[in-house]
Amino acid sequence: MSLPAWSGAFEDLSTVRALPLPGDAREWAWGGSTGAGIKVAVVDSGVDGGHPAVGGVDGYVATVPDPDSESGVRFVDGKHDDLVGHGTACAGIIRSLAPDVEIYSVRVLGENLKGKGALFLAGIEWAIDNGMDVVNMSLSSKSPNLFGPLHDVADDAYFGNTVLVCAANNAPGPTYPSQFASVVSVAATSGQDPYTLAYNPNPPVEFAAIGIDIEVPWTGGSIVATGNSFAAPHVAGLTALIRAKHPDLTAFQVKAVLHAASQNAR
Amino acid sequence: MTMAVELQAAVSVIRELFGAAACSCALATEDGAALRFVAADGAGAAGIIGVTLPVGRGIAGWVALTGQPIAVGDVSRDERFARDIAEATEYVPTSILAAPLLDPEGETIGVIEVLDPLRGDDQSALGGQRGTGAELAALTVLASQVSSVVRLSGMVDSVPGVPPELVPALAALTSMGDGGVRLAREVLESAATYVRGVR
Numbered sequence: 001m002s003l004p005a006w007s008g009a010f011e012d013l014s015t016v017r018a019l020p021l022p023g024d025a026r027e028w029a030w031g032g033s034t035g036a037g038i039k040v041a042v043v044d045s046g047v048d049g050g051h052p053a054v055g056g057v058d059g060y061v062a063t064v065p066d067p068d069s070e071s072g073v074r075f076v077d078g079k080h081d082d083l084v085g086h087g088t089a090c091a092g093i094i095r096s097l098a099p100d101v102e103i104y105s106v107r108v109l110g111e112n113l114k115g116k117g118a119l120f121l122a123g124i125e126w127a128i129d130n131g132m133d134v135v136n137m138s139l140s141s142k143s144p145n146l147f148g149p150l151h152d153v154a155d156d157a158y159f160g161n162t163v164l165v166c167a168a169n170n171a172p173g174p175t176y177p178s179q180f181a182s183v184v185s186v187a188a189t190s191g192q193d194p195y196t197l198a199y200n201p202n203p204p205v206e207f208a209a210i211g212i213d214i215e216v217p218w219t220g221g222s223i224v225a226t227g228n229s230f231a232a233p234h235v236a237g238l239t240a241l242i243r244a245k246h247p248d249l250t251a252f253q254v255k256a257v258l259h260a261a262s263q264n265a266r
Numbered sequence: 267m268t269m270a271v272e273l274q275a276a277v278s279v280i281r282e283l284f285g286a287a288a289c290s291c292a293l294a295t296e297d298g299a300a301l302r303f304v305a306a307d308g309a310g311a312a313g314i315i316g317v318t319l320p321v322g323r324g325i326a327g328w329v330a331l332t333g334q335p336i337a338v339g340d341v342s343r344d345e346r347f348a349r350d351i352a353e354a355t356e357y358v359p360t361s362i363l364a365a366p367l368l369d370p371e372g373e374t375i376g377v378i379e380v381l382d383p384l385r386g387d388d389q390s391a392l393g394g395q396r397g398t399g400a401e402l403a404a405l406t407v408l409a410s411q412v413s414s415v416v417r418l419s420g421m422v423d424s425v426p427g428v429p430p431e432l433v434p435a436l437a438a439l440t441s442m443g444d445g446g447v448r449l450a451r452e453v454l455e456s457a458a459t460y461v462r463g464v465r
Contacts, residue, residue, distance in 0.1 A: 112297070
């Protein structure tokens, strides 16, 4: 048995038949791209913009509980810290692949276990409403109560041309929005090549990138860590490269390009 | 009382299973703002039990807030993490596995942590299953069982007058997972109704 969940699905992968792209698929998809002009939201624990691996953050917003508002959530602009280090890891990974993207930290992990679902939901909505091209979510919810609201917001993103990249939960079982068809779902596979990309012909988890025992940026330096969390930002970074190079592609076309650029695609 | 005994037994067994330096279990406080360590075994155990940490900090906080397990192979270069742990336990681990205790609705009720699981020798009962991924899988399954224990023990502790001989039978139900907990709840409610009627 091997975990993070879904990692095993990417061992001994069968070949998948992809739409033909001109020439080398990967070269066509992101060759020469730096991600310039693309806005990437990191929905997480906050981002340490001063971390050398992150290289600056272009915008910050934090979701906080607000019993007086209709949604129960208030947005707080302005620089914030990374409460854990996890969001900094994700942002640093994205920056390593797409050096010229604009990174926005959307902090949805607060200081209380109660009401965290509403903060998560509001963070995704903020990213869509503020024109993010790519959203990295290295977290998901197991709550059945959030299935409907997260499904709706994932559809809003899909039709609004925001690509949601979601890590599968490290533990088995359904989580949202990672297993919705409208998102790009990601699990971790072994290796050290940051451009590793594979497609699983037996979804719901569709893509894999590296995320097992890899060195990642963290508050105060770096750590060696394992998790689907660290695979998702690799795919978010590649997605940003694709979007910068091919700005006219829709969300579902971007997924088709990721499919075609997977190493088990023919 | 039942819960403390059950959790202490659980963390002791889990520490042995992983051949780890320490294993601890923290439960969410009622207001959801903190994690309170209620059971621990191994290095730093005496210092951590009773410690309360804000939920929005560190590896345990991330696990609690996201409901996801995580494996960190080398925390030694994370200054903030090391300081947090040092302040709390006076034991600074190199590696850590952490998994959430979840209720049936997916809400976090606690976190279980394994510090410095052994690798590269034969001292872990996981044997050939060692390696970060397999360890994370094992801890996730164990955390699910511990979650059942927490919920059941909480029920037992909250119902006055439960005959002591009923406790092991109820505990056995936890091995059935969520279905067992539901069954145990029904048994307890019936017992409580009976006790109230007799009185």
